[in-house]
Structures are given as structure tokens and as C-alpha cells.
Amino acid sequence: MGSASPPKGQRQPSKARHTGEPQQWCLGGALLLGLAMIAGFILLLLWNGLGAFFPKRVEVLELADGTRLAGEIFRKERIKVQDSGLEQGKEPSGVRLLVRTGNFDLYNEDFKWVPEGKIEKRGLPPDIWFVERLEWGPFVGFVEKLTLNGRELKGEEVSPEFLRNAQEEGARRRERMRGLERKGLSRVNQEMEKERLLLKRAARIYGEGTQEYARQKRRYEWLMETLSARYKELEGELERLRAEDSRTTISLITVDGKRKTLRLSEVVRMYRPNELDLLARLKVYGSRWWEFLTQEPREANTEGGIMPAIFGTFVMTVIMSLLVAPFGVVAALFLREYARQGFLVSAIRIAVNNLAGVPSIVYGVFGLGFFAYTIGGRIDSLFYSERLPNPTFGTGGLLWSSLTLALLTVPVVIVATEEALAAVPSSMREGSLACGASKWQTVRYIVIPRAMPGILTGLILAMARGAGEVAPLMLVGVVKMAPELPVDETFPYIHLERSFMHLAFHIFDLGFQSRNSEAAKPMVFASTLVLVGLVAVMNMVAVIIRNKLRKKFAEGHF
Amino acid sequence: MRGQAQQVEGKGALGRDTGGAMGEKVEEFHTVYHPKPGPGGAIIKIESFSLWYGATQALFDVNMEVERGLVTALIGPSGCGKSTLLRSLNRMNDLIEEVRISGQIYLDGEAIYGSKVDVIGLRKRMGMVFQKPNPFPMSIADNVLYPLKVDGVRDRAVLEETLERALRAAALWEEVKDRLKENALKLSGGQQQRLCIARAIAGDPDVLLMDEPCSALDPLATGKIEELIYELKGRYTIIIVTHNMQQAARVSDNTAFMYLGRLVEYGETARIFTNPIVPWTMDYVTGRFG
Ligand SMILES: Nc1ncnc2c1ncn2[C@@H]1O[C@H](COP(=O)(O)OP(=O)(O)OP(=O)(O)O)[C@@H](O)[C@H]1O
Ligand SMILES: [Mg+2]
Numbered sequence: 001m002g003s004a005s006p007p008k009g010q011r012q013p014s015k016a017r018h019t020g021e022p023q024q025w026c027l028g029g030a031l032l033l034g035l036a037m038i039a040g041f042i043l044l045l046l047w048n049g050l051g052a053f054f055p056k057r058v059e060v061l062e063l064a065d066g067t068r069l070a071g072e073i074f075r076k077e078r079i080k081v082q083d084s085g086l087e088q089g090k091e092p093s094g095v096r097l098l099v100r101t102g103n104f105d106l107y108n109e110d111f112k113w114v115p116e117g118k119i120e121k122r123g124l125p126p127d128i129w130f131v132e133r134l135e136w137g138p139f140v141g142f143v144e145k146l147t148l149n150g151r152e153l154k155g156e157e158v159s160p161e162f163l164r165n166a167q168e169e170g171a172r173r174r175e176r177m178r179g180l181e182r183k184g185l186s187r188v189n190q191e192m193e194k195e196r197l198l199l200k201r202a203a204r205i206y207g208e209g210t211q212e213y214a215r216q217k218r219r220y221e222w223l224m225e226t227l228s229a230r231y232k233e234l235e236g237e238l239e240r241l242r243a244e245d246s247r248t249t250i251s252l253i254t255v256d257g258k259r260k261t262l263r264l265s266e267v268v269r270m271y272r273p274n275e276l277d278l279l280a281r282l283k284v285y286g287s288r289w290w291e292f293l294t295q296e297p298r299e300a301n302t303e304g305g306i307m308p309a310i311f312g313t314f315v316m317t318v319i320m321s322l323l324v325a326p327f328g329v330v331a332a333l334f335l336r337e338y339a340r341q342g343f344l345v346s347a348i349r350i351a352v353n354n355l356a357g358v359p360s361i362v363y364g365v366f367g368l369g370f371f372a373y374t375i376g377g378r379i380d381s382l383f384y385s386e387r388l389p390n391p392t393f394g395t396g397g398l399l400w401s402s403l404t405l406a407l408l409t410v411p412v413v414i415v416a417t418e419e420a421l422a423a424v425p426s427s428m429r430e431g432s433l434a435c436g437a438s439k440w441q442t443v444r445y446i447v448i449p450r451a452m453p454g455i456l457t458g459l460i461l462a463m464a465r466g467a468g469e470v471a472p473l474m475l476v477g478v479v480k481m482a483p484e485l486p487v488d489e490t491f492p493y494i495h496l497e498r499s500f501m502h503l504a505f506h507i508f509d510l511g512f513q514s515r516n517s518e519a520a521k522p523m524v525f526a527s528t529l530v531l532v533g534l535v536a537v538m539n540m541v542a543v544i545i546r547n548k549l550r551k552k553f554a555e556g557h558f
Numbered sequence: 559m560r561g562q563a564q565q566v567e568g569k570g571a572l573g574r575d576t577g578g579a580m581g582e583k584v585e586e587f588h589t590v591y592h593p594k595p596g597p598g599g600a601i602i603k604i605e606s607f608s609l610w611y612g613a614t615q616a617l618f619d620v621n622m623e624v625e626r627g628l629v630t631a632l633i634g635p636s637g638c639g640k641s642t643l644l645r646s647l648n649r650m651n652d653l654i655e656e657v658r659i660s661g662q663i664y665l666d667g668e669a670i671y672g673s674k675v676d677v678i679g680l681r682k683r684m685g686m687v688f689q690k691p692n693p694f695p696m697s698i699a700d701n702v703l704y705p706l707k708v709d710g711v712r713d714r715a716v717l718e719e720t721l722e723r724a725l726r727a728a729a730l731w732e733e734v735k736d737r738l739k740e741n742a743l744k745l746s747g748g749q750q751q752r753l754c755i756a757r758a759i760a761g762d763p764d765v766l767l768m769d770e771p772c773s774a775l776d777p778l779a780t781g782k783i784e785e786l787i788y789e790l791k792g793r794y795t796i797i798i799v800t801h802n803m804q805q806a807a808r809v810s811d812n813t814a815f816m817y818l819g820r821l822v823e824y825g826e827t828a829r830i831f832t833n834p835i836v837p838w839t840m841d842y843v844t845g846r847f848g
Contacts, residue, residue, distance in 0.1 A: 427692040430650060431754070436682030436761060437708040445707070446694055552695055552741060 042532075049529030052522030053288035055281050058128050058140055058273045060255050061099070061114060062121040069112065070128060070140050070255040071101035072273075074518075076116075098518070102130075102138040106258045110137050111518045124274045131252065131270040133262065134174075134298060137519065141254040146264070149247045160272060170248060170265035177241050177265075184234040190490075192227050195220055200386040292526060301480065301510055302520045306527055308482055312398075312500035313534060315486055317467045319402040319496075320409070324462055327406060328413025329448075329455060335414070336421040337443055349418075356411035364472030367404030372396055372476060392497050396477030398486045399496035404476050405469060409462035416461065420454020421447060449549075456546040460539050467535045470504035478502040480509050503531040589621060590835045592825035593812045596625030601764065601795050602647065607661035609642055609651065616642045618819045619661070624765075624812075629787060629796040631810035631827065633803070635842070639819045640799045644767050647797070648684040649677050666764075682709070685758025685794075689770040691750035693742035693757075698734050701742045701753055705761030720760055728756035729786050748779025755786065759794075766790065768798040772805065784809050803843055807831045815839045 056072040063069075075098050095116040104110040131139040146153040146166065153162075202216040251261040268291070271284055295305030331352075339345045376393035384392040393399070424447050432442040448455075470478070479499045486500045487493060507527045510520040600623035609617040616639045624630050632640040642651065649670065651657045663670050670680055682705065693701050700707070702724050703717055711717065721738070725731040730752045734745070742753055751771060758766055768787075772780040780802075787796060787809045800806050806813055807827060814824040815834075823836045834840050 425692075427688060427690060428694060430653070431688065431692040431694065431757075432704070432708075433653065434648060434650060434681055434684075434686035434688075435705040435708060435757065436678050437704070438678055441708045445704075450695060 045525065045529050045532060048522070048525035052526040053285050053292065055130070055271065055273055055276065055284045055288075057124055058130055059099075060123045060125055060128065061119050062123075063114070064118045064120055068255045069099065069101055069114070071099040071112070072130075074098040074100050074111070100138075100519075102140040103136075103254055103258070103260075105136040106254065106260065110516065126275045127272065128255075128274060129252070129270055130273045132268040132303075134266045134268060137299065137303065139252055139254075139260060141252050141258075141260075144251040144253045144259070147247070147249045147251070163270070166248070166264055167267050167270060170245070170263070170267065173241065173245050173248075174265040177238060177245065180234060180238045180241070185231065185238070188227055188231045188234065192224065192231075195223050195227075197386045204386065293530070297481070300514060301506065302514045302516065302523060306501075306503065306506060306523075306530065308485055309501040309503045309506040309527070310530060310534060311485055311487070312478070312482070313467060313503045313531070314538075315494075316398060316402055316405070316473075316500065316502065317463055317538060319398065320405045320466050321459055321463055323402055323406040324409050324413050324466075325455075325459055328410045328458065328462075329417050331410070332414045332417035332421060333443060333448075336418050337439070337447070352411045352414050356415075359471075360408055360469055361471040361475075363404050363408045364475035367400055367407070367472060367476040368396065371400040371403055376400065396475065396479075396499055397497040398477060398494075398500050401473050401477040401500070404472050405466040408469065408472065409466050412462045412465065413455070413458040416458025417451065417455045420451035420458070423454065424450045453546045453550045456542055456549070460542045460546070463538055463542065464535055467538065468504055468531070470502065470508060473502055473505060478505045480505075480513070503527060503534065507531065587820065589821045590823045590825070592829060592835065593623070593625060594628070594826040596628045596811075598626035600624060601626040601666060603664040603667075604643075605662045605664070607643075607646065607663060608659065609639075609646060610658045611654070612656040616819050617646070620821045622814060622821055622824055624795060624797060626795050627792050628811040629791050629798065629809055631806035631813045632797065632799045632816060633801070633806050633813060633842070634816035634822075636801075638816045640816055641769050642819075643816070644769055644797060644799055647765070647767060648681045648686060650681075650686070652677065682761050683763050684765045684767055685755075685761060685763040687751070687754050687758050687766065687768040687771045689773050691747060691754050691774065693745070693750050693753050695741065695743055697739045698742045698745070698753065699738040702756045702760050704757060709761075724756040724760040727759050727786075727790065728752045729782060729789075730756055746779075748775050748782065751775060751779065751783060752786065755783070759790075764795060766794045766796045768796065770799050770801065773801065780805070803831070803845075815842060817842075 058070055058072055060068065060070040077096055077098065079094050079096055097114045097116055097119075099112050099114055100110060101107060101112050102110050127142060129139075129141065129143055131141075133139060143158055143163065144154070146158050146163065148166065199216055199220045202213050206212040206216075245265050246263055248264045249261050250264050250267065251259060253259050269284070269287065271280070276284065292305045293310065294307050296308055297306060298304035335345055335349065372393075372395055376391065376395065376397075380392050380394040428446050428450060429442055432446045433439075437445070477499045479501065482499055482501045484495070484498060486495050486498045488495070507524055510527060511517065511524045514520040602622075602624035604620050604622040604624075607617060607620045608615060620643060632644065634640055645651050646659070647663060647665075647670075651659075659671060665680065665683065669675065685705075694704065699721055702721050703711075706717060706720060722731060722735075725734065730749060733749060734740075734753075742750065745753060751774070755766075755768075755771070772783050775783065784805060787798065790796060791809075791811075798806075798810065810827045812825065813827045813830040815822045815830065815836075815838075817838060823830065823834055823839045825835070829835075830839060831843050834843065840846075
């Protein structure tokens with residue numbers, strides 16, 4: 001490679017060009033600053049997000065005043081001496097620890113600040129358990145006894161191995177009960193509601209005195225009878241399962257001697273944090289991520305998973321893209337290809353560009369007022385009048401959210417598409433027209449395919465913007481906790497009227513609306529990481545498609 | 559000596575007129591005609607055709623008859639309106655806003671300018687090949703069959719037959735028959751231009767309009783295209799714009815010399831290049847012009 005570099009003497013002038021130009025330094029510095037900020041942000045997200053679920057050790061602390069507490073040491077903080085005011089003398093070191101003690105049901109808090117100076121003894125007992133529960137957050141303490149169908153097991157009998165098996169069985173029972181509630185009982189309920197609405201509709205159409213109505217009513221009563229019987233049957237089964245379940249309990253005891261007994265099926269996961277080797281730790285870590293990504297949230301969203309939010313974000317973004325693409329492309333096509341270029345078109349263009357700068361909450365208000373209340377209300381009164389006063393489309397929902405965001409992002413698509421259309425060489429259009437193609441055929445066969453990469457770039461930008469938008473969505477259909485997913489296996493599969501959960505809103509909710517922001521913090525970071533990852537993945541797919549198209553249009557060699 | 563004097567005078571008249579004002583000298587101006595008649599008579603009749611791009615006039619009262627089945631070359635210095643005239647024949651100038659015309663052009667006796675004229679049908683009767691090859695970003699086969707696609711032809715047999723016929727006619731069949739599904743942009747420049755010719759032929763037009771089809775090609779590819787034009791003669795009426803005198807002399811039957819938007823001399827190619835009647839033509843074809 002040495003021969004490739006020019007001799008030293010010749011290099012001098014080019015070097016002079018690179019140095020000493022302040023503008024260049026400014027530009028380079030600005031770029032570097034921008035990159036550093038992005039890299040810092042991503043690193044912060046990765047560090048906090050990926051670390052959120054790693055199982056920490058549980059320390060038992062004995063304080064000077066005799067209290068004992070156990071928990072994960074969350075972080076250390078140096079406090080200024082004057083801050084602590086009256087207690088100045090008692091805290092010589094000025095360092096305090098944030099301990100995640102768990103046991104919210106017993107202590108009424110699950111985080112505690114402990115001044116380091118007050119700690120007398122610290123220990124890592126191997127037989128302490130970290131128990132994640134369905135309710136009340138984690139429990140930290142020891143296992144006292146296990147009750148299996150009235151038989152009590154204590155001490156040596158309760159080996160970790162045995163406990164794990166029993167717990168897994170409890171989890172299976174829990175799943176079965178939940179399945180019965182969700183798939184069985186609520187399905188029967190839905191069926192009943194549907195029949196009731198059908199009867200109501202029949203009353204409206206035929207009138208209550210008519211023969212047709214009487215026929216419908218007989219059918220309804222007969223169906224109700226069968227459905228109620230089915231309901232009773234399922235309820236009985238559920239009752240049996242519950243009774244069986246309640247006979248299997250676990251009794252726990254905290255380091256300061258408080259007791260708690262709960263059904264074993266209420267335990268989500270339990271492990272001995274101080275005994276785990278790295279592999280076992282990673283296993284816990286993996287299973288927590290799995291739960292996070294595939295389960296529904298619990299405890300006002302601060303625990304469990306975010307699957308509905310991921311799903312809602314994904315479905316909403318996809319529907320938004322499906323809506324915004326034709327809107328934007330048609331508008332741009334009209335502006336660029338069909339409209340007579342003049343004052344009016346320029347004015348429209350400027351208006352569209354300015355639309356991109358309107359605060360997004362304004363779109364939310366518009367979406368609620370126009371889409372949900374006006375259009376949705378009209379749809380309800382026309383097609384769903386038997387359900388009134390309960391709104392179907394007349395309130396926020398998936399469709400209105402997608403439409404609102406489509407409106408919000410359509411300027412991006414229009415601008416990008418117009419540019420892409422303008423970049424299609426006129427020789428292509430002329431070639432097509434000279435072949436006897438009509439204007440529309442030329443647009444359809446030549447211009448649009450050729451402009452597709454540019455159009456996709458616009459869509460990618462729109463998607464990225466839409467997926468992270470939260471303010472307007474709060475008004476038009478995103479909720480803290482949605483009972484059902486917007487897509488499921490009951491007809492018509494995609495329920496556009498349902499409200500849904502959204503990752504960005506979920507993050508806001510976790511960070512600012514939960515009872516304990518400290519407990520929610522890891523979840524906030526993990527959710528943010530998932531949101532960024534989701535947007536990145538969706539964009540990546542679009543970029544791959546675009547690059548495939550680009551390759552196709554690359555000019556040949558001459 | 560007399561001719562020399564005439565030339566100076568005439569040039570002056572033309573030169574003064576490009577500003578737009580029609581001096582009386584121009585009314586005295588007459589195109590000289592001595593075209594070789596084709597076997598089928600005239601296919602295109604251009605009658606006192608003038609064209610304006612906004613305020614500037616690009617064509618001045620052109621009268622011309624193009625013979626059926628012959629090759630007609632359009633020559634003249636750059637900017638004299640050759641492309642404009644060619645594009646007027648299939649109304650490609652409609653795409654440019656602010657173009658106005660006067661006069662009329664007839665194709666097979668039917669006027670092509672008028673509000674009721676089917677422009678798309680007209681363009682289908684005139685294949686066009688552009689200066690720079692402009693294949694579409696699709697497969698070779700799709701490129702050639704594009705005129706049929708816009709016509710809505712679906713019959714496989716017809717498509718396959720047309721594909722082979724057009725590619726053979728454009729002398730490209732042997733080179734691409736094994737990669738018809740490949741992207742056309744992968745072809746070389748000369749192949750791309752022949753592909754465009756195949757595309758122009760595929761719609762089975764009556765007339766082929768070629769605007770400097772060889773200007774982006776090397777001599778070898780140019781030779782191939784010239785051969786092709788020679789082969790296509792008789793089957794199609796061909797009008798070709800070229801800056802290459804030898805090329806015009808080799809391939810065409812009749813040649814039209816244009817200058818500053820006017821048709822100066824239109825006649826048999828052999829005569830135009832050896833013994834033209836108008837002295838400017840002589841100067842132009844011998845390279846003494848300007
Ligand atoms: N789109 C246009 N708008 C305005 N004027 C134009 C346009 N196209 C051509 N002209 C003008 O019309 C005149 C004739 O142009 P034309 O392209 O027909 O010349 P040409 O003979 O084909 O030249 P060349 O040999 O360089 O291709 C030129 O003076 C040119 O400036
Ligand atoms: Mg030209």
C-alpha cells in the first residue's frame with residue numbers, strides 16, 4: 001500500500017486545505033456532538049433497559065436501632081451534610097442506600113432509604129427467597145412452610161427443587177383458571193350480550209307486537225337457557241378449581257418476623273438470589289424478559305408484561321401506514337402530476353408543509369371531535385343504535401387513533417412523495433407516453449414504481465413519527481389498561497372500535513402515574529428500549545424493501 | 559458569384575427574423591422541394607405549420623410531405639427546430655405548457671391537431687426513439703411489450719410472437735433471447751437503444767420517429783442501428799433526426815435541411831449531399847456553415 005500514498009512533498013498542499021478552516025472544525029464538532037448525544041442516549045437506554053431484569057443479591061441489614069431488613073441494594077447516594085438538617089451528627093458518612101425491601105403489603109412501602117452509617121451488620125443468607133407475586137409486588141424473606149392439600153411440610157422437607165415443582169404446578173392451575181374465565185365465562189357472556197342486542201334490534205325493526213318479534217323472542221329465550229346452563233357449568237368447574245387451588249398455600253416470614261400466607265398459585269416466580277450462579281441468574285433474567293414481552297401487565301402496569309402495549313403499538317402503526325400511504329401518495333400525485341401548477345397549488349403546498357408543524361395535541365382534539373364524536377357518533381346511530389347509549393365507534397378507538405396519526409403524518413408522506421415524483425426522469429414519462437400510454441397508465445406503470453423508494457422513505461419517516469407520538473393518542477383511544485386486544489380470534493378479527501394500549505403512553509403512565517415511581521423505573525427503561533427497538537425493526541423492514549427496489553432502478557452501465 | 563450574393567442576402571433576412579417580427583423578406587422565402595416520391599405516396603402532410611414556445615417561435619410555416627415507406631432525414635444546425643418538428647408529429651409537445659401552434663399536420667389524410675383527435679391512438683401509430691436510450695426499469699420482455707400492455711393485450715401467444723418479432727426486427731433477439739426476464743437497465747447503451755427501437759416497433763406503428771438515435775452510441779453500435787434502419791425501410795416510414803451527415807447520406811432516401819425554424823430544402827438525399835439547390839444547404843453539408 002506504500003506505493004499508493006504520494007510522496008511527502010506533494011502532500012503538503014492538500015494538508016493545508018484540511019487544517020485551519022474554522023468552519024470545518026465547527027461543522028465537525030457539531031456533528032460529533034450530535035453523534036455523541038445519540039450514542040449516549042442509546043447507551044443509557046441499553047444499560048438501564050437491559051439491566052432492569054437482572055436478579056440482584058438480597059442483603060440482610062441490621063441497623064443500630066435493632067431493626068432488621070432485607071432487600072436488593074438499588075443504589076448508593078451521597079447526601080450533603082447540611083441537607084440532613086437536625087440529624088447531622090448521626091450521619092457522619094453522609095452516604096445512604098436505597099433498599100428494595102418488597103413486602104409492600106406488610107410495610108406499606110417497598111423502597112427504603114437506609115443511612116450507611118447506621119448499619120451494624122450486613123449479611124447474605126443463602127436461604128433467603130425472592131418471591132414475585134401476582135399482587136403486592138415481591139416478597140423478600142424465608143419460607144416457613146408449605147401446605148399441600150392440608151398436609152404441612154416444613155424445614156428440610158421443603159427443598160428448593162420440590163418448591164419449584166409445586167410452584168410450577170400452581171402456575172399451571174392459575175393458567176387453567178384464567179383460561180376458564182377468559183375463554184369460557186366471558187365468551188358465554190359475550191354470546192348472551194350479542195343475542196340480547198339482536199333481540200333489541202328485532203324489536204326496533206319489526207315492533208314488539210309482531211309475529212316475527214315473538215319468533216325472535218322465543219329463539220332468544222331458548223338460547224339464553226342453554227347459555228345460562230353452560231355458564232353455570234363453567235362456573236361450577238371454576239369453583240372446583242378455586243377450591244383445589246386454595247388448599248395449596250405457602251407461608252412466608254420476613255427477616256423481622258412478619259408472616260404472610262398466600263396461595264402457591266399466586267407466586268409468579270421464586271428464587272434464592274444469594275445462591276444463584278451466573279447461569280441460573282441468566283435463566284431468571286431470560287424468564288423475566290420473556291414474561292415482560294409476552295404477558296399482560298399486573299398491578300396497575302408496574303409489573304408483569306407489556307405485550308398488549310407492544311401489540312397495540314404495532315397494529316396501530318401498521319394501520320396508520322396503510323391509511324397514510326394511499327392518502328399521501330394520492331395527494332402528492334394530484335399536486336405534482338395532475339394539478340395545474342400555479343398559485344393555488346403553491347398555496348396548498350405551503351399549507352401542507354405547515355401542517356407538519358401543528359402541535360400534535362391539536363390533532364388529538366380534532367380526532368376526538370371530528371372522527372370519534374362526529375363521524376363515530378353518526379356510525380353508531382346508524383349501525384349500532386341498539387347498543388346506545390354505550391358508544392361503539394363514538395369514542396376513541398383503534399381506527400380513530402390510526403386516522404388521527406395518519407393525518408398527523410400525511411404531510412411527511414406528501415412532501416417525500418412529491419420529491420420522489422419530481423425526481424422521475426422526464427425521459428421515462430416521454431418514453432411511456434410515446435408508446436401510446438395514457439397519463440394514468442404512465443403514472444401507474446412507470447412513475448409510481450420508479451418513485452417507490454422515495455415514497456417508502458416518506459413512509460418510514462411517518463412511521464417513526466407516528467409510533468412515538470403519544471399526546472394525540474391519549475385523546476382518541478389509547479388507554480392505561482385495555483381489557484382486550486384489538487385483534488383476536490372472534491369475528492371480525494380486527495376490532496377497529498376497541499381502545500388499545502400503546503408503548504409510548506405506557507411509558508408515560510409507568511413513569512408518572514404509578515404509585516411508586518422508583519419501582520417502575522426499570523420498567524420504564526425496559527419499555528422504552530422495547531419501543532425504540534420496535535420502531536427500529538419496523539423501519540428496518542421498510543428500509544430493506546426500499547433498498548431492494550432501489551437496486552432494481554439502478555442505472556445500467558453504458 | 560451570384561449564388562454567393564443570394565446567400566448573404568437570404569441569411570440576413572432569416573437572421574433578422576428570429577426576433578419574431580415577420581419581415582416581408584420572409585414572405586419571399588420559399589422552400590425548395592425535390593423529394594423522391596415513394597411507392598405509396600405521402601403519408602404525412604405538414605401544412606404551414608408554425609410553433610411557439612411561449613413568446614419565442616421555433617417553427618416558421620413549415621410545409622412538407624413525408625413519403626410512405628421511405629427514410630427521411632432531418633438535418634440542420636443545433637437549435638433549428640428538428641426535434642420540435644419531430645415531436646409535433648406525435649404531439650409530444652402537448653406535454654410542454656405554453657406551446658402554441660398554427661397550421662395543420664395530416665397523417666394519412668386525417669388532421670392530427672384538433673380537439674377531437676385521439677392523441678393516444680395517434681401516438682400508437684407513431685413509434686418514437688429518443689436521443690438517449692430510455693428503457694423502463696423493468697425486464698427486457700416487459701419493456702418491449704409495454705405498448706401491448708397499455709393496449710390491454712393479454713393473449714400469451716400474441717405477446718410471445720410480438721416479443722420475438724420486435725426483438726428480431728431490432729437485431730437484438732440473438733443477444734437477449736436467454737435473458738428476457740432480466741432487468742433492461744443491465745444492457746449496454748447500444749443494446750438499450752435497440753431495445754427502445756424494438757419497443758417502438760412492438761406496437762406495430764406506421765411511422766418511426768427517431769431523434770438522434772445514435773448520438774449516445776459508439777461507432778459499432780451506430781453501425782448496427784444504421785443497418786437496422788436500412789432493414790426496416792419499406793416496412794415502416796422512418797423519420798430520423800441526425801447531426802451525422804454520413805449517416806443521413808447512408809440511410810435516408812430524402813433529406814430535409816432546416817435552419818432557424820424554417821425548412822430550407824427538402825429533396826432526394828443523393829442530390830442534397832452532392833448538388834443541393836440552395837447554397838446554404840451546400841455550406842451546411844460540406845461543413846462550411848456558420
Ligand atoms: N421546452 C422548450 N421551451 C422553450 N423553448 C424550447 C423548448 N424546447 C426547445 N426550445 C427552443 O426551440 C428551438 C428549437 O429547439 P429544438 O430542440 O427543436 O432544436 P434541435 O434542432 O432539435 O436542436 P439539436 O440539434 O441541438 O437537438 C430552440 O431555440 C430551443 O431553444
Ligand atoms: Mg434535438
